[in-house]
Amino acid sequence: MSLLSYTLRRLLHAIPLLLAVAVLNFCLIAAAPGDPVTALIGDFPAPAEYVAKMRQDYGLDQPLPVRLGRYLQHLASLDLGYSFANRMPVSTLVAARLGATLKLTGTALAVAAVLGVALGLLAARLGGWVDRLVRFGATLSYAMPEFWLGQLLILAFAIGLGWLPSQGAAPLRGAAAGWAGFVEGLRYLLLPASALALRYLALIARITRARAVEVLRADYVLAARARGASETRVLLDHVLRNAAPSVITVIGYNAGLLLAGSALTETVFGWPGIGRLLFDSIAARDTPTMLAILLMVSASVVIANLLTDVLHRLLDRRVA
Amino acid sequence: MTAVLDIDALHVAVAGGPTLVDGISLKVTAGQTLGLVGESGSGKSMTAYAVLGLFPAPAIRVTGGAIRLAGTDLLGLPADARRRLRGRQIGMVFQDPSSFLDPLLTAGRHIAEAFRAHGITTNMPSRVQAALARVDLPASAAARFPHELSGGQRQRVLIAAALALDPAVLIADEPTTALDVTVQAGILEVLRREASARGLGVLLITHDLGVVAENCADVAVMYAGRIVEQAEVRRLFRAPRHPYTQGLLASVLDPGRDAPPFAMPGGVPPAHAMPTGCRFHPRCPLVVAQCRTTAPPMRDGVACWRAEA
Ligand SMILES: Nc1ncnc2c1ncn2[C@@H]1O[C@H](COP(=O)(O)OP(=O)(O)OP(=O)(O)O)[C@@H](O)[C@H]1O
Ligand SMILES: [Mg+2]
Numbered sequence: 121m122s123l124l125s126y127t128l129r130r131l132l133h134a135i136p137l138l139l140a141v142a143v144l145n146f147c148l149i150a151a152a153p154g155d156p157v158t159a160l161i162g163d164f165p166a167p168a169e170y171v172a173k174m175r176q177d178y179g180l181d182q183p184l185p186v187r188l189g190r191y192l193q194h195l196a197s198l199d200l201g202y203s204f205a206n207r208m209p210v211s212t213l214v215a216a217r218l219g220a221t222l223k224l225t226g227t228a229l230a231v232a233a234v235l236g237v238a239l240g241l242l243a244a245r246l247g248g249w250v251d252r253l254v255r256f257g258a259t260l261s262y263a264m265p266e267f268w269l270g271q272l273l274i275l276a277f278a279i280g281l282g283w284l285p286s287q288g289a290a291p292l293r294g295a296a297a298g299w300a301g302f303v304e305g306l307r308y309l310l311l312p313a314s315a316l317a318l319r320y321l322a323l324i325a326r327i328t329r330a331r332a333v334e335v336l337r338a339d340y341v342l343a344a345r346a347r348g349a350s351e352t353r354v355l356l357d358h359v360l361r362n363a364a365p366s367v368i369t370v371i372g373y374n375a376g377l378l379l380a381g382s383a384l385t386e387t388v389f390g391w392p393g394i395g396r397l398l399f400d401s402i403a404a405r406d407t408p409t410m411l412a413i414l415l416m417v418s419a420s421v422v423i424a425n426l427l428t429d430v431l432h433r434l435l436d437r438r439v440a
Numbered sequence: 441m442t443a444v445l446d447i448d449a450l451h452v453a454v455a456g457g458p459t460l461v462d463g464i465s466l467k468v469t470a471g472q473t474l475g476l477v478g479e480s481g482s483g484k485s486m487t488a489y490a491v492l493g494l495f496p497a498p499a500i501r502v503t504g505g506a507i508r509l510a511g512t513d514l515l516g517l518p519a520d521a522r523r524r525l526r527g528r529q530i531g532m533v534f535q536d537p538s539s540f541l542d543p544l545l546t547a548g549r550h551i552a553e554a555f556r557a558h559g560i561t562t563n564m565p566s567r568v569q570a571a572l573a574r575v576d577l578p579a580s581a582a583a584r585f586p587h588e589l590s591g592g593q594r595q596r597v598l599i600a601a602a603l604a605l606d607p608a609v610l611i612a613d614e615p616t617t618a619l620d621v622t623v624q625a626g627i628l629e630v631l632r633r634e635a636s637a638r639g640l641g642v643l644l645i646t647h648d649l650g651v652v653a654e655n656c657a658d659v660a661v662m663y664a665g666r667i668v669e670q671a672e673v674r675r676l677f678r679a680p681r682h683p684y685t686q687g688l689l690a691s692v693l694d695p696g697r698d699a700p701p702f703a704m705p706g707g708v709p710p711a712h713a714m715p716t717g718c719r720f721h722p723r724c725p726l727v728v729a730q731c732r733t734t735a736p737p738m739r740d741g742v743a744c745w746r747a748e749a
Contacts, residue, residue, distance in 0.1 A: 339539040345494050346534075347550075347601055348527030348557035357553065361544050436544060438587050 127430055134422045141418040142195060145411055146188050155180055155405055178204065191411070201408030205401065210412045214394065220289050221393030225382050227313040232320035233371060239321075240328025240363075241355060244336060254325060261322035266381040270315035270388035277311060284311050287390035312389040316381050320374065327370045331363035338362075365432050372428025376421045443467035444510055444641040445491065445530075445609045451504035452486045454497075458711035460486045462665040463505065465738075466643070468609060473635055473642040475652035475673065477688070478662030481708045484645045487662075488611045491643075492532055493522040510608060527554050531602030535614040537594035541586040547572075547597040548582030554604040571600040575630050592623035596630065603634060610634070613645045628655055649692045653677060661685050664708050664719040666735075669742045681747040684720050718745065 157174045175181045179190070194201060200210040243254035278286030285291075289308050296304055335341060336359060344354050383395030390396065394413055401409035433439050445468040452461035461483040468474045476484050489495045490502050493514065507514045509529060514522060526532075534540045541550060548568045555567055569579045575596040586594055595615060602610060612631060616624035632655055635642045644655060652659050652673060660670040661684065669682040680686045687704040706723040709715055715722055721731040726746040736745045 339534065339536065340542040342494060342496065343532075343534060343540040343598065343601075344542070344553060345523075346492055346526055346532040347554040348523055348525075349553055350523060350557065353553075353557065357545075358542050362542070437585055438543060 123430065123433055126433070127426070130426050130429070134419075134426065137422060138415070138419055139192075142192065142411070142415055143188065145414045146191055147184070149407055149410060150184055150187070155407070158405065195415075200412040203401070203406050203409045205404040205406040205409070210408050213397065213409060214412055214416070217392060217394050217397050220391060221382060221386070221395060223289075223309065224312055224316060224386065224391055224393055225378055227309055228317035228320065228382075229371075229378060231313060232317040232324055235317075236321045236324025237328050237360075237363075237367060239325040240330075240367075241332050241359065243325070243329045244332030244359070245351070245355060251329070254329065258322040258326045258329075261318045262326075264318065265384070266315050266319065267384040267388050269318060270312065270385055273311045273315055274388070284308075286311065289392055312385050312391050315388070316378070316385040319381065320371075320378055323370060323374060323377075324367060328363055328367050331366045332359050335359045335362045361435075365435050368431050368435070369428055372424050372431070375424030376417075379417050379420060442469070443508075444470045445643065446508040447487070447491065447505070448508065449505040450487065450490055450507060451502065452483070452490050452495075452500060453503045454711075455499045455501060457499070458714070459503070460500065460665055460711050461490065464660075464662065464665075464667045465505075466660055466667070466670075468641040468643050469657075470608070470641045471635060471639040472657045473632070473644050473655050475656035475659035476643060476645045476662060477647065477649060477652055477659060479708050480647070481664075481710075482662045483665040484662055485613055488532065488613050488643070488645060491609075491611060492526060492530060493519075494526070524558065527602070527607070528558050528605045529607050529609065531605075531607040531610040533595070533598050533602050533610065533612045533615045536618045537591060537598050538586065538618070540598055541594055543586055545585075546582060547577075547584050547586070547589065550597060551582070551601045551604055554601045558605060560605075567604070571604045572597075574603060574634070575600045576626070590623075591619050592626060595619060595623075595627050599627070599630060603640075606638065607640070609641045609643065611643045611645070614647065615644075616651065617647065624651075631655070649677075649688060661688070664714060665711070666719060666743065667738065668720065668744065670738075671741045681742040682720075682744045683724050683726050683746065687723075718743075 155175075157171060157178065157180065161171065172181075179187065182190075191201070200214070202208075203210050203213050206213050239254050239258075243251040274286040277284045285308050290305065332355075336354075338358075341354055341358055344358055349357070379395075382393065383398055385391065386393045386395035387399045394416070397409065398413045400406075401413065445466075447464065447466040449463045449465055450461055451459060451463055453459040464483075464487060466474065466476070466487075476487070478484055486495075486500070489500075491507055491514070495501065502515060505515075509525065514525070517525075541547075545553075548565075551568045551571045552564050555561070555564065560567070565582075568582050572579060572581055577593065577596050577600065581589070581593065581597070584593075586597075589597065599615075610631070615631070616627050619627065628651065631642060631644070634640050644651070646652060656673050658671065659673050659676055660667050661676075661682065662668070663684050669676065669680070669685045671681075676685065677689065680689050684704075691704060704723060709719065709722070715732075717733045718724070718731045718736050721727045724731065728745065730745050734745075736743045
């Protein structure tokens, strides 16, 4: 089967899956206590007729199947609904936040992949105390939740040492222009990206090391050395290549970990992204925004898995 | 004729453990094929790895003797100088062509690797094509992945990579054991042709005395880390002198019997529990008291107290 028809088939399979996710999310949120009206009114003693009127305006007086049907109908026409809490369409709201999240998760992913693969190869190649140190560090790091690590980093580098900012993606007075602005942006990015990258990095370092140890013992590596290949060439041409499919699989299948971590990290660091928006929308019972974000996260995970499988097939032609 | 590869009283041992190769001496002559036979576990592969300077486990090392390549002792060379001899002066072909090819690299990349390892990077496609032609493979094979090739084709690719830089010596460690008989003949023919046409010295390791009979000028018989008999092939087949060699030949050459090769009772003792004296004595039909206590020296090509001179 060609790669193209494989990809198309997988995309087709993703549609019913995402539909099921949308229905499930909708029902779960509907079953949770509270609604946007109670959240808007808060403790204010509003007259009962006023509350009923608002419920009617928001369409909350309809029975669940009707509301679900309307939600799915809107989804089908790519309409994500309206956020009453923010008084703008959900799509506008999400679009404004997407850049910040992509910047944070993209940086964390790149750092985790590059450092994780490098550390894993190093541990496998050198063995001994370097190997033990990397393995111990990876186990320790993987056990550390993002929000806890984030708070530790803030305590140490923002509050204790005062080196780096702890909240937001740019200064409140607005970002500087040009090079200075870029450097400033990096200063804001450093702590949250580190907090988000660490667990992922640990995961990648561990799988890289495990695969590299295996490949270094393989007969074809002995044969390469017998041809006179240097250890560097063995590492780059054989070990890295043969470890890549497993490493990419771990990276891709754990995209959900990265997105969940991003929600926590953004909350701790006041990062103006999707994760922070999800947190705020839960607090405000902003159902359309919640639903849109949850669906986006699910779609991202599905796409990440698909990309993983396609890449795997590209790298290893034996996979049918 | 002078030996291109001269292995002299080689000892290989596991660090802090048993001796795997116990003082063997072999000479490989340019343009000729020396057979090295012996049962599984007798130390044939360890001898090959010692020449290459690569062992499958870091704890295994050469503990004595000399390995001279065209007069230079390899054991005195620094690691990088040894690496530069691999592939360029000493080629190696292994038993199982499937596991010795990288599954994610094309045949051509394996051959190109041999050139690149020695700093040759120009005209790669034509170099690869020429190397493939030497083993009777078409140029189109360069783009094939190992899983797209047959067992015999894979072994040809490994031979092409091993011979790409025209080494002086080729070590072939059971190159046809994993292949079926019809394919074996083609592989061996390639090796014979290269040996005679290019003056390549070949050390051919095998279980198969038939392969020795057809391909080798001389043969050494190895048992439990030692060489027990060494002779010109026709002489050895006509009049084997060591009881172990006699057993080997009897189990193969008896036409009426449908016995597998090496149907002698017992097996090679494990490296950590070697018998004293002659290592073959527990299995030997001619054993006498002296065999149990004192190892027989190599005299006139045989190491046996009972061999008639
Ligand atoms: N990694 C290792 N560590 C320790 N001992 C080993 C190791 N590999 C092999 N040996 C031992 O070394 C001895 C010689 O093994 P070798 O592979 O040279 O045998 P061989 O003659 O090539 O056998 P075969 O015909 O099965 O290939 C055997 O006793 C074996 O058990
Ligand atoms: Mg062997």
